[in-house]
Amino acid sequence: MGSISSHICRACGTRFTARGGGGFFFDLLHCDRCGATRSIGHQELGDVHLGFVKGLPGPYALARAGIDRRIRETYEGKPLTRDEYHAAAEATLDACPCGGRLTYGAPARCPGCRSTPEQWDEDPDGAQIFYD
């Protein structure tokens, strides 16, 4: 489930929106240094994502159960665990322009002071959007 939420940073007062989660057809990664967001399409990942779907005990998401079943029946490659999938997907990405690495584990950061979500309040006047 993907979302866009509005925040106010308690550390520096900046108001901003942050994207969280991934979607049915893409994943969301952050730079481990500056927190920049990068989405990566499952199509773009090709075999890496097919191997992950094959390694899952059930459908990746109910909305795409049909696609996932077809992948499991037709994909000939090796099934991947979540960790193997994340490592392989991260390896396909170039480094962030700041020099950091884009990873699944890195948190989003405030654009003003690079604080992490523990230091943010929800902006009561801002938009909270959920997609997928």
Ligand SMILES: [Zn+2]
């Ligand atoms: Zn960066």
Ligand SMILES: [Zn+2]
């Ligand atoms: Zn801040």
